[in-house]
Amino acid sequence: MIKPDIDQFTLVLQTTDVFDFDEWREWVAKNIVSTFLINSKMHMLFDELGESDTKLPEGYTVGYSLINAPFYFCIAYHEAFSKMGVIVKFSAYAWHEYRKRYAENFNEPIHLHNFFQLIESDDYEFRLSRIDMYCDFLNENIDIAKLKRSIEDGRTELRYGKY
Secondary structure, eight states: OEEEEEEEEEEEEEEOSOOOHHHIIIIIHHHHHHHHHHHTTHHHHSSOEEEOOSOOOTTOOEEEEETTOSSOEEEEEOSSOGGGOEEEEEOHHHHHHHHHHHHHHHSSOOOHHHHHHHHOOSSEEEEEEEEEEEEEEOSSOOOHHHHHHHHHTTSSOOOOSOO
C-alpha cells in the first residue's frame, strides 16, 4: 500500500482591512490571529494558546503556540512589518493531532482543502506558503538501501510535476 499525505505546511494570512501603521500591532494582527483560531476551531480542540515558548519563524517578533504541546504549532507576526502578514506553521505531528481531534469532536474527517474552506474569512486572505509531502510505502517489500543506490547511480529517476 502506498500512502501519500501532508507532512507539514505553512500559511500566510494577509489582512483585508485598511489601517494606520500603529493599528497593525494594536489590533489588526491580533484580530487576524483570533479569527483564525476561531474559524479553524483550534480554541475548541486544544487547551491553551499562549505566548510562544518555542522558536518563532525567522523574522517574526510576536508569536503564540499551544502550551505544553509535544509538537510544533506556531502563529506569529512581526509587530512593525505588516506586509509579512501572520504566519501559521503546522508541523507534521501538529497537523496529525489537529486532524485526529477534529474527527473525534465533529465526527467527520478534515483534509487540507476542507481546512482552507473552514478558515476563510473577510478579515484576511491566505496563501499556502510551504507544503511538504510524504509518501509511505507500507508492506511493499522495498529495500530502501537498494532504492537509494539506484537513485544515486541514475538507474531510478524521481520526477516532480507534469510528465
